Amino acid sequence: MLLAQLLPRRSEFGGASTNLQREMALAGVEVVRNTRVDRALVERERPDLVIAATGATPYWPAFERTGELQVVDAWQVLRNEVKPGRSVLVIDWRCDWIGPGIAERLVREGHQVQLAVNGTHCGESLPLYVRDQLAGELHRLGIPVTPYARLYGSDDNTVYLQHTASGDPMIFEGIDTLVLCMGHQPQDRLATELAGVVEVRRIGDCLAPRTAEEAIHDGLTVAWAL
Numbered sequence: 001m002l003l004a005q006l007l008p009r010r011s012e013f014g015g016a017s018t019n020l021q022r023e024m025a026l027a028g029v030e031v032v033r034n035t036r037v038d039r040a041l042v043e044r045e046r047p048d049l050v051i052a053a054t055g056a057t058p059y060w061p062a063f064e065r066t067g068e069l070q071v072v073d074a075w076q077v078l079r080n081e082v083k084p085g086r087s088v089l090v091i092d093w094r095c096d097w098i099g100p101g102i103a104e105r106l107v108r109e110g111h112q113v114q115l116a117v118n119g120t121h122c123g124e125s126l127p128l129y130v131r132d133q134l135a136g137e138l139h140r141l142g143i144p145v146t147p148y149a150r151l152y153g154s155d156d157n158t159v160y161l162q163h164t165a166s167g168d169p170m171i172f173e174g175i176d177t178l179v180l181c182m183g184h185q186p187q188d189r190l191a192t193e194l195a196g197v198v199e200v201r202r203i204g205d206c207l208a209p210r211t212a213e214e215a216i217h218d219g220l221t222v223a224w225a226l
Contacts, residue, residue, distance in 0.1 A: 053204045058073040061182055092181045099122070
């Protein structure tokens with residue numbers, strides 16, 4: 001949620017985080033920060049149950065990659081960990097908020113941006129009213145959107161995509177930076193380490209990367225069952 005709030009017009013995600021922090025304080029939950037949890041710590045503390053909410057990391061698919069093209073992911077852009085070049089191609093597999101949000105943010109920062117989506121259109125997985133708002137904003141900003149796009153490969157300044165329906169190549173030349181918005185993969189190492197040590201219940205993205213609402217529901221469901 002802390003990263004999601006950095007996307008254009010998505011500041012409400014920050015409110016969800018502060019609301020949950022307030023609820024924990026009211027419930028008397030002890031929060032220990034800046035502490036790495038591993039098998040040794042769990043064996044020392046000897047809890048009856050561990051609820052793993054360790055999140056996810058950006059998914060980088062395998063693709064044909066040669067040359068020196070800068071390839072980054074959406075999290076790196078949001079955290080200002082990288083400096084994208086002038087001409088940017090954003091490849092969006094999930095067709096949700098992230099790809100269009102990254103494209104909009106980079107255009108507003110002065111980059112030339114193109115957006116390629118795996119679905120039939122931008123925001124395909126979002127509600128209609130949200131999707132239309134995104135489409136309108138991208139049109140106003142002059143961001144071209146290419147649908148039916150699957151990442152195939154890249155070299156020094158060219159990105160090669162494949163049309164998911166026809167199988168034909170789609171070639172984007174003169175690209176300085178490729179931004180991957182390809183979904184997420186569970187960060188599940190802790191639960192694996194604790195196998196056979198203590199009962200572990202996974203919630204949120206470490207169970208399966210989904211929406212913030214689903215992660216919160218996971219937590220409620222597990223807590224209700226205790």
